[in-house]
Structure formats: C-alpha cells, structure tokens
Amino acid sequence: xxxxxxxxxxxxxxxxxxxxxxxxxxxxxxxxxxxxxxxxxxxxxxxxxxxxxxxxxxxxxxxxxxxxxxxxxxxxxxxxxxxxxxxxxxxxxxxxxxxxxxxxxxxxxxxxxxxxxxxxxxxxxxxxxxxxxxxxxxxxxxxxxxxxxxxxxxxxxxxxxxxxxxxxxxxxxxxxxxxxxxxxxxxxxxxxxxxxxxxxxxxxxxxxxxxxxxxxxxxxxxxxxxxxxxxxxxxxxxxxxxxxxxxxxxxxxxxxxxxxxxxxxxxxxxxxxxxxxxxxxxxxxxxxxxxxxxxxxxxxxxxxxxxxxxxxxxxxxxxxxxxxxxxxxxxxxxxxxxxxxxxxxxxxxxxxxxxxxxxxxxxxxxxxxxxxxxxxxxxxxxxxxxxxxx
Amino acid sequence: xxxxxxxxxxxxxxxxxxxxxxxxxxxxxxxxxxxxxxxxxxxxxxxxxxxxxxxxxxxxxxxxxxxxxxxxxxxxxxxxxxxxxxxxxxxxxxxxxxxxxxxxxxxxxxxxxxxxxxxxxxxxxxxxxxxxxxxxxxxxxxxxxxxxxxxxxxxxxxxxxxxxxxxxxxxxxxxxxxxxxxxxxxxxxxxxxxxxxxxxxxxxxxxxxxxxxxxxxxxxxxxxxxxxxxxxxxxxxxxxxxxxxxxxxxxxxxxxxxxxxxxxxxxxxxxxxxxxxxxxxxxxxxxxxxxxxxxxxxxxxxxxxxxxxxxxxxxxxxxxxxxxxxxxxxxxxxxxxxxxxxxxxxxxxxxxxxxxxxxxxxxxxxxxxxxxxxxxxxxxxxxxxxxxxxxxxxxxxxxxxxxxxxxxxxxxxxxxxxxxxxxxxxxxxxxxxxxxx
Numbered sequence: 073x074x075x076x077x078x079x080x081x082x083x084x085x086x087x088x089x090x091x092x093x094x095x096x097x098x099x100x101x102x103x104x105x106x107x108x109x110x111x112x113x114x115x116x117x118x119x120x121x122x123x124x125x126x127x128x129x130x131x132x133x134x135x136x137x138x139x140x141x142x143x144x145x146x147x148x149x150x151x152x153x154x155x156x157x158x159x160x161x162x163x164x165x166x167x168x169x170x171x172x173x174x175x176x177x178x179x180x181x182x183x184x185x186x187x188x189x190x191x192x193x194x195x196x197x198x199x200x201x202x203x204x205x206x207x208x209x210x211x212x213x214x215x216x217x218x219x220x221x222x223x224x225x226x227x228x229x230x231x232x233x234x235x236x237x238x239x240x241x242x243x244x245x246x247x248x249x250x251x252x253x254x255x256x257x258x259x260x261x262x263x264x265x266x267x268x269x270x271x272x273x274x275x276x277x278x279x280x281x282x283x284x285x286x287x288x289x290x291x292x293x294x295x296x297x298x299x300x301x302x303x304x305x306x307x308x309x310x311x312x313x314x315x316x317x318x319x320x321x322x323x324x325x326x327x328x329x330x331x332x333x334x335x336x337x338x339x340x341x342x343x344x345x346x347x348x349x350x351x352x353x354x355x356x357x358x359x360x361x362x363x364x365x366x367x368x369x370x371x372x373x374x375x376x377x378x379x380x381x382x383x384x385x386x387x388x389x390x391x392x393x394x395x396x397x398x399x400x401x402x403x404x405x406x407x408x409x410x411x412x413x414x415x416x417x418x419x420x421x422x423x424x425x426x427x428x429x430x431x432x433x434x435x436x437x438x439x440x441x442x443x444x445x446x447x448x449x450x451x452x453x454x455x456x457x458x459x460x461x462x
Numbered sequence: 463x464x465x466x467x468x469x470x471x472x473x474x475x476x477x478x479x480x481x482x483x484x485x486x487x488x489x490x491x492x493x494x495x496x497x498x499x500x501x502x503x504x505x506x507x508x509x510x511x512x513x514x515x516x517x518x519x520x521x522x523x524x525x526x527x528x529x530x531x532x533x534x535x536x537x538x539x540x541x542x543x544x545x546x547x548x549x550x551x552x553x554x555x556x557x558x559x560x561x562x563x564x565x566x567x568x569x570x571x572x573x574x575x576x577x578x579x580x581x582x583x584x585x586x587x588x589x590x591x592x593x594x595x596x597x598x599x600x601x602x603x604x605x606x607x608x609x610x611x612x613x614x615x616x617x618x619x620x621x622x623x624x625x626x627x628x629x630x631x632x633x634x635x636x637x638x639x640x641x642x643x644x645x646x647x648x649x650x651x652x653x654x655x656x657x658x659x660x661x662x663x664x665x666x667x668x669x670x671x672x673x674x675x676x677x678x679x680x681x682x683x684x685x686x687x688x689x690x691x692x693x694x695x696x697x698x699x700x701x702x703x704x705x706x707x708x709x710x711x712x713x714x715x716x717x718x719x720x721x722x723x724x725x726x727x728x729x730x731x732x733x734x735x736x737x738x739x740x741x742x743x744x745x746x747x748x749x750x751x752x753x754x755x756x757x758x759x760x761x762x763x764x765x766x767x768x769x770x771x772x773x774x775x776x777x778x779x780x781x782x783x784x785x786x787x788x789x790x791x792x793x794x795x796x797x798x799x800x801x802x803x804x805x806x807x808x809x810x811x812x813x814x815x816x817x818x819x820x821x822x823x824x825x826x827x828x829x830x831x832x833x834x835x836x837x838x839x840x841x842x843x844x845x846x847x848x849x850x851x852x853x854x855x856x857x858x859x860x861x862x863x864x865x866x867x868x869x870x871x872x873x874x875x876x877x878x879x880x881x882x883x884x885x886x887x888x889x890x891x892x893x894x895x896x897x898x899x
Contacts (some may be wrong), residue, residue, distance in 0.1 A: 096755075100762040111770045114785055121783040166638065167812045169802065172780065192632040199640020200809045202648040204780040206594065209635060216633035240577045244611045245528070245604045248580050249597060254587040259779065262590055271766055278762050285758075316648070371484050374761050382765065386503055392645050393589040396509035398502060418588040425555045 083299050083310035090283075091314065097283075100275055101315070109329055112264045118454050119258035123151040124204045126212075127174035129162045130155060134182035140193070140219045143174065147211045166196070172204040173197030175212055193219070203259070235267045253422035261336050265389040265421065266414050267328045269349060273356045273380030273410050276319055280312060280360035281377040284451070285370035287311075293455035304452035308444070312357055316441040323349040331421070339424020346432070348416040355409035355440035358380075362443045365451035384410040409440050464693050471688070471697025472704075478669060479705060484504040484757065488665035493657060493709045497717040500653050505721060508515035511539035512595040514561035515550045518543060522570035528581065528603060532563065560586040561596045573611070639724060639810040647723055652777040654713050658740070660768050661709075662702065663747040667760035691839045695748065695832065702744045710736055718808065719783025726811030734814050735803050738824035742796040745831035752838045758765050775801035778886030799823045 077085075091097040096181040128144075130137045147151045153171065156162040162174045176194040184191035197205040221242045228238040238248075254261050287293040300307035327345060331338040338345060360377050367373035386392060387401060388410040394402055405411050412433040419430040479485050514532075518525050542561055544550040553559045562584040572579040583600055585593045606771040640647040688694055714736065718725050754760055773779055774792035781789060792798045803820035806812035814821060 096759050096762060100766075104766045108766065108770060111788065112773070113775060115788055116779055117785065118783055121780050123783075124780060125782055163638075164816070167806055167810050167816045169806065172782075190632050194636055195633065195635045197635075197637050198810065199778060200648060200651075201780060202640070202804050203778060205637060205640075209637070213633070213635065213677075220633070236577060241612065241615070242608075243578060244573055244608050246578050246580055247597075247600055247604055247835075248582050249593075250582065250584045251587045251593055252584055257587075257590070257593070262587070267769065271769055274766055274769075275762075278765065282758060282762055370758055371487075374758055375487065378761050378765050382768070383499075385769065386500070387475040390589065392504060393509050393591055395512075396506050396591065398505060399501055413729070414588075418586075419555070422588060423555070423586070429555050 078299055078301065078311040078312075080300075080306060083296065083307060084313045086296075086299070087283075087311045087314045091318075098280070100279055101318055102215070102322070104275050105268075105272050106325070109268055109326050112267050113215060113260065113329060113334060116260040116263065119256055119260050120149070121204060121207060121259070122148055124149055124173075124208055125171045126150050126152045126208055127154050127156055127162050127165055127167055127171040127178045128152050129157070129159055129174060131158070131179040132177045132181040132452065136182040136185060136219070137177045140177065140215060141175070141221070143218065144212065144215045147215070148150075149207050149209040150211045162196070166198050169198075171198075172201055173208040173212065175215075206246075253424075254341070260334070261422075263391065265330060265336065265386060265417055266410070267385070269323070269352055269413055270332070270381075270385045270388070270410055272319065272322055272326070273352055273384065275412075276315075276353060277360045277377040277381040278374065279315060280357050281364045281374050282370070283311070283315070284308070284361065284364045285373060288368075288454060289370055299456045303453070304448055304454070308361055308448065308451070310360075316357065319353045320350060323353060336421070337424075338418045338421045339429070344420035344427065344430070345417065348420070351434060351437035351441070352409055352413045353414075355437040358441040358443045359409060361451075362447060364446045365444060365449075365454075368450070368454045380408065384408040387411065388414045390414050409437060412436050464690060467690065468693040468697040468700070471694055472700040475669075475698045475701035476704065479665070479701065482669065482671075482672065485665045485668050488661045488668065489705050489709060492661050493713050496657060497654055497713055498649070498720075501646060501650050501721040501723075504644070504646040504649060507646050509589075509591045509595055510536050512537060512561060512592050512599075513541040513559045513561040514538050514563055514596065515542045515553050516540050517545075517547055517550050517562065517564045519567040520565045520569040524570050524573060524607075525565045527567070528607060529563065531603040531606065532599055535599040535602060536601075537595040554584075554586060560589075560592040563600070563711055582697050631812070639726075646721065647809060648777070650718065650721075650723060651805045652775055652801045654717060655739070655804050656768055656772055656775075656797050658706065658710055658713060658799065659743040659746070659795075659797045660764065660771075662706065662740075662743045663750060663764050664760050666702065666747035666755055667751040667754040667764065668745070670748075671754040671757040671760060674755050675757060687776060691836050695745075695839060697836055698748065699741070699744050702747075703740060706740050706744075714804070714808070716808060724809050726809065727807045728811075728813065731807055731812070731814045731817075735807060735817060735821055735824075736820060738828055739796055739800040739803070742824045742827040742831060743800075745828060745835050746796055748835040749831050749838060752835070752842060771795055771797050772801075774798055777801055777805060794827070796824060796827055800826070 088126070093099075097327060126144075128141055130141060141152065144150055154165070156165065156174070157174060162171075162176070165171050166174065174196050176196060178191070178193070181191040181193060193216055195216065197208050197212075199205050224242055225238050233241070252407065253258060287296050296311065297304065297307055299311065325347075327342065327349060330336045331342060331345065359380070363376050363380075364373050367376065387394070387397075387405045387408055388396075389395075389405065394405050394411075397405070416430045416433045419425050419433075479489060483519075516529055518529060529540060532538050538561070540563075542550075542553060544553065547562075547564070550559075550562050550564075554562060564582040564584065566580065569579045569581070581600070581604070583596055585596050587593060714732070715725075734859070750764070754763070774784075774788060774795065775781075775798045776784065776792070793840075799820040803812075803817040803824075804818055
C-alpha cells in the first residue's frame, strides 16, 4: 500500500479511527462496563439485605407467642409485614412473593409448653429465593432457639441462677464464628469483586475477536497486514494496543470504585489487584486472539469467545464453589483466565496473604497472554486468503 | 389480502431462519445445550464435605467427640489436625482448606465448671457456601452435644433443672419448594427464562443485521407484502413463535425433568403464562433489532445484558431491597416478569391467579413493544431511514429522475407534435389561399 504510513503507531492510530467510526465500539467498550460497574455496586449497596418481608401465623395468640413475635421483629434483617390468620393464607402470600418466609405457631403452644408436651413451632421459607430464604432462616432459627431458652432461663433465674450459670446450662458449648476478610457478610464484597472484572473480561473477549475478524470480513486485512510489513504479531499487538489502554482505564475505574470509593477489603493494597486486573485484560486479549486465529470464521470464533466469557462467571467459582461442581467442569475451570483473577483476589484483597501464594496465578495469566504464539501464523494466512462465511 | 401477505412474510422469515446457520445456533443449538451445561454445573446443589483443618489445644474426650461428629456431618470434612495455628493457616492459604476449627486449651475445664465453653470457627469468605456449610455443620453438632451434656448433668440433679428440660419448645425448618435448599432449583429456572429471551434477541437481531447488510449491498429487494407494517411484524412474530414453541417446550419442560428438578406446574397455567412471555420477548427483540446494522454486532450489544438482567429479576438479590431506580428499570424487560412468574409456577406450583401481576405485566409489555416496533418500522420504512436504506433511496431517486425525464420528453414531444400540426395547418391555409387567388 503506497501512501499509507507503516509501523506500530500508524496501525494504532488507524485502530483509534476505526473505533471512533462506529458507535458499536463505544457501546461495548465504555458504556457496557460502566453500566455494569454502576449497576452491581448500587444494586447491592446495602451489603446485607435488611428488613426482609416476612409473615407470621399465630394460632396460639398467647403471651409466649406474642413475645416470640416481638423479638423477631427486633431483628434487623426481618420485618414482619403481616399476620395471617391461617397457614393456607400465609402459603399463598409466599407464592405471590409478598413474603419470603413465615413463622408458624400452632394453637396450644403455651399450653403444651407448660404441660411439658414439647410443642413445635415451624419456620417456613421460600427456597425459590435462596438468599432471602437463608437469611430469614438464620434470624428465625435463632429466635426459635431463644424463645425456647428464654422459657428455661426465666425458671433458672427464679431458682437463683445468674446469667453466666444459666447460659452455661442452656448452651454449654457455643460457637464463635469468624468470617475472615468479610465479617459483615457483605454481598456486595462477595459478588461485585468478581462480577465487575467478569463483565470487563467478557467484553474484552468479544471486542478483540470482533475487531480482528471485521478486518477480514470488510476486506481491510490486506492493508492492515501490509502496514506491519506482513508481521502478524506486530499487526495484532499494534491494533490491540489502543483497546488495551481503554480497557485499562475501565479496570482502573472499577478498582478505584471498589477499593477507593466503597472501601472494600484490599489487605495487600492497590498494586497486587491492579497488576491482576492488567494481566486479566492481557490474558483475555491473548485468549481471544488465540481463538480468532484458530477459527477462521467471524461468527464461530465470536460465539466461542462469548461462550467463554459468559461461562467464566459461574465456573470461576465465586458464587458456587468449584469444589461443588462435577469433576469434568472442575477440570475445565482451569481454562478460564477469570478463575485465576478470582484466586488472586481471594489471596491478595480478601485474605491479604503473602504474594508467594498467588505467584503461580499471575504466571498463568501471563501464559494466557502469550497463548496466541501457538497459532497466530494462521491469522496471517487467513488475512491473505479469507472468504467471509455468514 | 393481508392474511395471505402475513403468511407469506411468515413463511419467508421461517425460511430465512432455517437457512441461516447463525440464527439456528441461537434459536436451537444454544437453547439445546446451554441449559444442560448450567444444570450440570449446579447438579450437586450444595457443597458437601468442605475441607477444614483443626487445631485442638484441648485434646480432651469432649473436644475429640466434637471433632469426630463434625467430620461425620455431610457439610464438613476434616483434612488435617494441625499442631498450631500457623500450620493451619498455611493450609488455608494454599486453598487446601476453607475453614478452621480451633478448640482452646481451657475448653474442657470451662465446661466442667458449668460455664459456657467457646469453640472458635474461622471461615474463608471467598464463597458464602463455605460459611454456610461450616455454620450449619458445627451448629448441628453443638446442639446435639449440648443436649447430651444437659442430660448427663440432669441425672441425679435437682428437680428444678429437670423442669427446665421439659420446657423447651421444639422447632422445625421447612424450606418450601426447594427441598435441597440448593443452587440448581433456585438459579436454573431463572437461567432458562433468561435464555429464551436472550436467544430471541440475539437471533432476531442477527436476522435484522443480515437484512441490513443485504440492503446496503443491494441484494435484497422486498416485495409489496412488506408495505404494511402490521403484516410484516405479525408475520415475523408468527414465525418466531412457531420456532420458540418447540424451543420453550424443550427448555422449560424437558431440561428440569432431565435433572429431576422440582416441576410443580400445571399445563394450562404454564401455557397461559409462557405465551405472553414469548410474545413480549419477540416484540422486544424486534424493537431492538431495528438498530442493528450488521450480523455480528448483536454479540457485543446484548450478551453482557444477561448478567444484570438475572440480578434485576430479584431471584438472587431480593427485589424488596433493590434501589427504586433499578426496580423500575427492571420492569421494562420481559425476563423480570417471566423469571418471577415461571420460578413460582414451576417451583412452588403457583396457579395463574397467583402470578396474575406478572402475567398482566407481560401482556402490557407485549402491547407496548408491538406498538413501539410498529412505530419504528413505519418510520424507518416510510422515511427510508431503515439501515441499508441508502441503496433503496438511490434506486427510488433514480426512478423519480427517470420519470421526470420521461415526462419532460413526453411534454417536449407533444409540444413538437402540436407545433408541427400548427405548421402543417399554416401550410395548408397558405396553399388554399394560393389556390383561391
């Protein structure tokens, strides 16, 4: 191509022009990540859901049952919004999603309790909504145990025992739970720390693959290659460089948002996470180039990149642990860059342990980055003899 | 006849879908395989046997009993007894263990003296399920042991303590509609519904993108049946609905059955609910597809939306605790209502009247998106602003110019004819005059 400038910077400049020429790039590289950053961090702004709507069926309606209910309402996470007259009504409310759970106190609870017949109170939660269901259960269970203990404690007090002695009898062994790194059980910490980079990685995989293959589809690949003197490595790295910069800016935004603005745990400071995010970007780009070179069809390679990006969210194991998955998928989880980012985050931000423990994860992310070296020569071939496949 | 036109459009669209491998991937292959992958991923429902390490500084019969019983629960598995905290921590740092049970040296002594003895639990918070497993495993064991200890103390003790023992109120826990209280029964219904909406959006957008590309290339000429927007939209919707009738049956009925998930739906309710869901998703997809300019951009534009959409439905983070803005925004997506309705119909056996709010919302969305797509189609088609319209526009301009030229030619020719006629008359008159003279 006579008249066209050659070299790394010329290709990078050309890429910037290409990116500006279509709103698609702006939407997918800037809008999509920013929208998700904002969405997830504000969605779970409460950290741990408070005042979950719950109901109660008090068929007993005695001093004991009323004291149970009073206590339950004083829990921060539970809010009794309605009292139902019978079980069927409460179940219907549960099905209509008005409440996430209810407490059932059958008739004769107090009477049975005082006549030593061990009455039973029941806790019902809607397992369709797992998080509110589990949280309500915790409150209600504590309450039920406390209600039982309260009756016993009153008697022990009456017999002259002090608090220490009473508790020593009622609950000889007690548990002291220490949730490491996230003592508030904050869901925002638990989920946003991985979902934000996951969305970014998804967009990187797709944009990288798309931008390379559009060159082939639009027939501009020849020009692109000749600008790099037919050096495919140079062509690809120069083309992706402006994208890397833009994605780095996005990564910086979410890092500042999470660890600066929201003050999420980052026990080893900013840098280990910054490096991890940068490597995640490069690893995702590397993986996408690998796929784009291996599969000479825009749609198929884009499909695979998309699948990888979407699948990396559940398979990285931040919501459902990898150890709970079937063996085949456990093995597959090693093939996802996000998995290693997640492990680094756990070590460096959440638990704040020595970098030595995470060194391998950083190295593997670098290996993902250089993965295209295996098959990038195929991209060069494709650039010269390509036919678009719908 | 508009009915015939509609069927024509429908047939053409159906043929376009079937002939397009890319679209078929979205309409058939992805719905076929993706749910299987997800259901397989969560098939164990919960985590069992979470590896934990132990530091037992007490080394008494009671502490050993506690550990033995913890190890026996389904939740926990003790992988190592460590000499000190340092060793235990090291195992946790190397991701060999996700929890640490620490029994202090004075445990047995405190217990014997009638005070409350404490066991410390440390839990890795990289997954909340580790926390849940550890808490529930140890709580079960401690409640069990507490009862035994109380019983031991009661034997040969005074009456007042026996009084206390006979008093407690029992409690039971029922997690309705999700027997294992696991991930699969909770997340899969949501994923299935979202999958239907998203594959529709992607497939329809790909069809629209291809159409736009062909218009630009000038290889697509639409027949007269494309003049009436109602027949076009109705015809296309019919084609998609036909395909998705099969897809939805497979995804919503077969997949949960295959994995033995709760399926409490009743057929009339399910059908009556899924139809408005599919219709609203179809028109929603069409509305968006008008803005797609080429085949592959749908990936970049719509795939990521799935991630926020699943959260907007309130299936994970409770909708009662969502900021109002997101709660309102969530209403415009069919998936929000679809997930909430289907989850309850499928998992908790709700009837149509129990999900009437969701069902009504879906009909309203169907109406809104139908009108909106009508409006957009009308404007784009009539004003030639449809993607790829440049070609159509050019053709029409050329035609108009030709007509103008033709008209001018005709006018000129006719004028010429008239003038010639006049001249002939003039000559005749002149000849007549000469004869008369």
